[in-house]
Amino acid sequence: MQNPLNMNTITCSPNAIRRALRLFISLSFSASLACSASAQENNLTHTTAERPYFNDKKVPEAKDLLAIQKLLQKNKDKARAATVGIQQGSASGSGVIISEDGLVLSAAHVTAGVNIELTVIMEDGTKHNAISLGLNSDNDAAMLQITDKGKYPFVHIEPEKLEKNASTKLGDWVFSLGHSGGFNKNRGSGLRLGRLGRIDTNTFQSDCSLIGGDSGGPLFDINGMLIGIHSRVGVVTEMNMHVPMYVFHKYWDRMKKGEFIGNGPFATKPKKGAAFIGIAVEDAPNGLKIIDIDKTSPAGKAGVQIGDILTMIDKIPLKQKNDLAKFMKNKAERDKITLSILRGKEKIQTELKLVAR
Numbered sequence: 001m002q003n004p005l006n007m008n009t010i011t012c013s014p015n016a017i018r019r020a021l022r023l024f025i026s027l028s029f030s031a032s033l034a035c036s037a038s039a040q041e042n043n044l045t046h047t048t049a050e051r052p053y054f055n056d057k058k059v060p061e062a063k064d065l066l067a068i069q070k071l072l073q074k075n076k077d078k079a080r081a082a083t084v085g086i087q088q089g090s091a092s093g094s095g096v097i098i099s100e101d102g103l104v105l106s107a108a109h110v111t112a113g114v115n116i117e118l119t120v121i122m123e124d125g126t127k128h129n130a131i132s133l134g135l136n137s138d139n140d141a142a143m144l145q146i147t148d149k150g151k152y153p154f155v156h157i158e159p160e161k162l163e164k165n166a167s168t169k170l171g172d173w174v175f176s177l178g179h180s181g182g183f184n185k186n187r188g189s190g191l192r193l194g195r196l197g198r199i200d201t202n203t204f205q206s207d208c209s210l211i212g213g214d215s216g217g218p219l220f221d222i223n224g225m226l227i228g229i230h231s232r233v234g235v236v237t238e239m240n241m242h243v244p245m246y247v248f249h250k251y252w253d254r255m256k257k258g259e260f261i262g263n264g265p266f267a268t269k270p271k272k273g274a275a276f277i278g279i280a281v282e283d284a285p286n287g288l289k290i291i292d293i294d295k296t297s298p299a300g301k302a303g304v305q306i307g308d309i310l311t312m313i314d315k316i317p318l319k320q321k322n323d324l325a326k327f328m329k330n331k332a333e334r335d336k337i338t339l340s341i342l343r344g345k346e347k348i349q350t351e352l353k354l355v356a357r
Contacts, residue, residue, distance in 0.1 A: 049223040055172045068173055068193075068222060075224030076175070076191060081153035083218055085121035085183030086110055086130075086144070094178040094189075094217030095120070095144065096226060097154045102128070102146030105157075105248060106216035107231050108135040108266040111142040114258050115334050115353075120146055125185040134255030138264035139202050140231040141243050142216070143255045155218070157226040158245035163201060166246055168227045172196045176208040178217030178230060190214070204228045204242040231266075270332035275354035277328070277337075279304065281321055287311040287342065288318050298352040304341065308348075312340035 052071065054064040082097040086106055093110030097103070104120065111118065111132040118130040128148040135142035146152065160166045174196055177189045194208035206219065210233035219228035219242045228242035251261055260269050278297020281288040288310040293300050310318055313327055314337055331337065333356040341348040 049225065051167065052173070052222055055169065055222070058171070071222045071224075072175060072193065075220070075222070078153070079155055079175075079177055079218065079220055079224055080123055080189050080191070082155045083123065083177040083179075083189045085179040086216060087119040087121065087183070088112065088116065092179065092182040092213055093215045094213065094230070096177075096218035096229070097146070097152050098157050098226065099154050100151050102130075102148070102150070102152045104130065104144045104146065105218075105226075105229055106142050106144060107229055107243070108137050108140045108142040108264075109231075110216035111135055111144055112267055113270065113334060114260045115336070118144055120144070121179075121183045123188060125183075134251075134257060134259040134261065135267055136247070136251050136255065136261040136264075137267040137269070138262035139243055139247050139251075140264075140266040141229065141248050141251065141255065142267075155220070155224065155226050157248075158221075161246055161249035163244070163246050166227075166244065167225075168196065168199070168204070168221060168244070170196055170199050173222045174206055174208065174219055174227065175222065176206065176210060176214070176217065176219050176230065178210065178214030180211050181213045189217070199244075202243070202247055203231065204244055206240060206242060208240065210240045270334060270356070272332045273329045274357050275328060275331045275333050275335060276357040277352070277354065279310075281310060281324065283320050284309055288321060288324060298355055299339070302339075302350045302352040304339065304350065305343065307343075309342040310339060311342050314338055315340070 054060055054067055057064060084095050084097060084104065086093045086095045093106060095104045095106035098105055114132055114134060116132040118132060120128045120130045128146045130144050130146045133143040133145055158166060172195065174194055176192050180190045192208040194206045196204055196206050198205035210230055212233065214230050214233050217230045218226050219230065221227050226245060228244050231243050232241040254261055276297060278294040278299040279290050280292035282291050286309055290304060290306055290308045290310060293304060293306055312318060316327060318324055331354055333354055335354045336351060337354065338349055338351050
């Protein structure tokens with residue numbers, strides 16, 4: 001596991017400056033857990049802080065390093081409090097909370113789909129249930145929502161929606177957070193300092209050292225404003241890419257509504273017609289009679305029984321087996337459906353989530 005406070009990421013400075021920066025910053029950092037205070041302002045309308053003067057200096061002097069240290073110390077705790085681990089089965093990544101009600105930004109390859117149940121882990125180890133919302137599989141952007149009710153620590157995001165208006169510039173000092181290698185309460189989220197080395201239409205590149213587990217984590221400017229989300233990470237800085245906030249803004253409403261956008265490499269859209277309920281049926285006078293059921297299937301887990309009469313599915317009447325087959329051609333893994341069942345004289349409605357066949 002790499003040192004989460006690794007300062008070897010400043011590739012644009014001479015060796016003497018790099019050593020001085022490590023000394024200044026490392027003396028003041030600790031592995032403290034983040035505070036849980038959260039601001040009340042709307043994170044999308046937060047006024048951008050004044051641009052630090054040292055962002056425009058190619059090589060910092062000692063006084064500049066002290067100014068960087070001062071701002072980093074001021075902003076790191078709030079940033080860490082909002083940085084979370086994300087778990088889906090044995091896979092893990094990172095994310096960041098950007099609203100008091102628990103809206104989280106991450107990477108598409110971390111959430112891996114729409115309407116997926118996830119676990120979000122706060123800096124203090126507290127776990128919360130979450131559900132993935134929409135994503136952009138072309139740009140590696142994703143949203144998820146913490147479903148446990150509460151007020152959560154959050155950070156402000158870069159408000160500009162167009163690349164040309166963004167406050168972030170080439171060479172700016174930035175810091176990254178993430179749960180390298182997976183969540184570890186004793187270590188906390190790893191903080192790394194660096195500068196922006198490249199800005200493209202859909203990506204930032206920084207020299208912050210990132211490894212597996214950091215994916216989906218936040219990239220902040222030195223004022224503590226969220227400017228990007230970690231996308232591609234690797235052993236060399238040339239592989240470390242971030243999704244800028246203006247990319248999120250472009251697809252914000254569609255992702256918030258749970259849309260799967262694009263056909264890119266970062267997530268695979270479930271194939272329609274390949275979903276599975278887990279029942280066998282035959283035609284009956286008032287619907288479809290269930291004659292067999294896989295007890296491990298969605299229907300079996302939902303309590304559907306042999307002998308039940310399936311009368312409707314998502315309020316669509318079922319008169320013959322072809323009606324069910326036609327309906328399922330347009331359904332994919334993880335889609336939710338509602339079954340209307342007649343069990344003797346009892347009318348039952350049950351919701352279930354489809355799985356892959």
